[in-house]
Amino acid sequence: MPQLTLVQAINTTLALEMAHDDRVILLGEDVGINGGVFRVTEGLQEKFGDDRVVDTPLDESGIMGSAIGLAIGGMRPIPEIQFEGFLGPAYDQLVNHAARMRTRTRGAITVPLTVRVPVGGGIHAPELHSDSPEAIYAHTPGLKVVMPCTPYDAKGLLLSAIRDPDPVIYFEPKRVYRSFREEVPDEDYTIPLGQAKVVSEGDDITVVTWGAPVFQCLGALDNLPEDVSVELIDLRTIYPLDIETIVESVKKTGRCVVVHEAPKTAGMGAEISALIQEHCFLHLEAPVQRCAGFDTIMPYYKLELDYLPETPRIQKSIEECLAY
Amino acid sequence: MPKKVVYSANIEHMQILDEDGTLDTKLAKGTLTDEQVVYLYEQITTCRQFDEIAFKLQRSGRMGTYPQNKGQEANAVGAGLALRKGHDWIVPCYRENAALFMHGLPMHYILLHWMGDERGNQIPEQCNQTPIAIPIGTHMLHAAGIAWACKLRGEDRVVATFFGDGATSEGDFHAAMNFASVMQAPVVFYCQNNQWAISTPREVQMNSETVAQKALAYGMPTIQIDGNDIFATYKATRDAAGLARKGGGPTFIEAVTYRLGDHTTADDARRYRDQGEVDAWQSKDPLIRIRKYMENKGLWSDKQQTELEERAVRIVDEVAKTALEIEKPVPADFFNDMYAELPTDLLRQRETMRTTSIGIDPEQAGLRSQPQQA
Secondary structure, eight states: OOEEOHHHHHHHHHHHHHHHOTTEEEEETTOSTTOOTTSTTTTHHHHHOTTTEEEOOSOHHHHHHHHHHHHHTTOEEEEEOSSGGGGGGGHHHIIIIITTHHHHTTTSSOOOOEEEEEEOSOSOOOTTSSOOOHHHHHTSTTOEEEOOOSHHHHHHHHHHHHHOSSOEEEEEEGGGTTTOOEEOOSSOOOOOTTOOEEEEOOSSEEEEEOSTHHHHHHHHHHHSOTTOOEEEEEOSEEESOOHHHHHHHHHHHSOEEEEEEEESTTSHHHHHHHHHHHHHGGGOSSOOEEEEEOSSOOOOGGGHHHHSOOHHHHHHHHHHHHHO | OOOOOOOOOOOOEEOSBOTTSOBOHHHHTTSOOHHHHHHHHHHHHHHHHHHHHHHHHHHTTSSOOOOOOTTOHHHHHHHHHHSOTTTSEEEOOSSOHHHHHHTTOOHHHHHHHHTTOGGGGOOOTTOOBOOOOOSTTOTHHHHHHHHHHHHHTTOOOOEEEEEETGGGGSHHHHHHHHHHHHTTOOEEEEEEEOSEETTEEHHHHOOSSOSGGGGGGGTOOEEEEETTOHHHHHHHHHHHHHHHHTTOOOEEEEEEOOOOSOSSTTOOGGGTSOHHHHHHHHTTOHHHHHHHHHHHTTOOOHHHHHHHHHHHHHHHHHHHHHHHHSOOOOTTHHHHTSSSSOOHHHHHHHHHTTTOSSOSOTTTTTOTTHHHHO
């Protein structure tokens, strides 16, 4: 079984699905001969031709809007937006058109597309290359929002996303792109959208996170005393949210810390906290903690690690929640 | 070294049937048959009646805001006839009712849309149409994408998209023009330049002499036509669609026309435009010139006119009746098509929308035990 990085897992999965379904096409800025700025689509144009791996004009709204048309016209487009900060120009097409088409036509017209977007901080990137806007899109009815953080999950979730009959945003945490390898089976397998993963089981406290912070959380767990038993949940899908897995865990532990890179206010941590108090009110031993980015713009990279929820801050949040 | 001209272009204007009903027989050759002229006249008349009834429905409180098509219908019918029903695509704005009807959309769907009912957008399978686009200038990208898909799939289809002069200021207009041209997608970009974007006149909207010249920047064939002339609207669309079908890529059509009514029923155009201007355009109404043409050719009599008007009233009354009598949608409808398969929490929200404010566990919320306590 090959050992793959996240980038390689996504690349080989795209190739697998393109070979399996000739309606699948990739489009975006520099995705062709250059293989994308992160090389996620490397070699695919050579393999599948420039009709199926298409270098588009430099226009995110154009990419998203024409991808919507491609989907309506019977294709399974996979547009790439080069960085999450450039979703802004595509926002209108994504939110006001892709997300609404099925329901506003009462099912007559659908938009099965998967938009791939590198996301998050921690790689010393320039301005607007390090944000975490997942809550904005989770707040948009009609979209599904996915953020895998391991090569194995990336494959199973990407296949589910491409085959999903509705529009999916597939966020790829840049910080994890090449940070480690793991075994990824060659064969076709899917992981259902909307299923969280329990990364480690525990009884004392629940930590809910997704994307690159999963690894910062694992670092924090390593630093905690041996007798502290932490249940770590990787959401993997932001919407639909796997409420059941969170609720089941918090009913068991009575304590929860939510960790995310995005700003705190109205972030997914707020939604998860609200759901926990709705579903687990009588089980709670402590207020739900949020260890998140701040309500500031993402600083330039000299200070990015002071903004991101790094291991020491996560550890402190867990300790405080346990001590409450 | 002397400077040299690296690019130059002209914009042609085409008119075939003038406002006196006189036909340029040379340009008209091979375009509309007498039978088709009569057919398009009937379509415009019916659509005009539809506008009248829609206006009355709004004024009597039985329908929400409605944008009248009045004065511009030569565009929808000419283009509609040039496109192949059930085969080519129409990606409309909201002043192309006649084209949608000619391509099979049940007429009451448009009323349902403006009555606040999504079922008016539930395009029947045999119609290659997208629903009315409310935001300005964003749907042309969908046309570019659909046409691109048709090209990739080797389908012999053309996609016509309609929009106004104001829409050409939007960024997505330029994105659509660029994408369609770069991909050589089979699109007909049909701009109904009706002179006004709500209260903003064309000369405030843009500083270019024509709208048509905007296509030059995208290396796209472009033409300006008289948009109140069914021969010109038909021929321009037919030629553009023919070129697209042969792999010639997109074409831009600027159809010079006029919005005789208000922007919508929520608008009062008297606030910003002179009656003199409106009066001058009244005489260019496509219905007037077609009737003159038909009468000159002996194709039309007063008796036929009376019969047509009566028929249009009957058709539209029936359409309005259908729209008014349809049962009210149920609230579950706005959940049901959010996704192909509804997420668990959305199902929960649908089930509990009328029963509990918490929407989770009635027992835990103490609601279930209340009757016993009382």
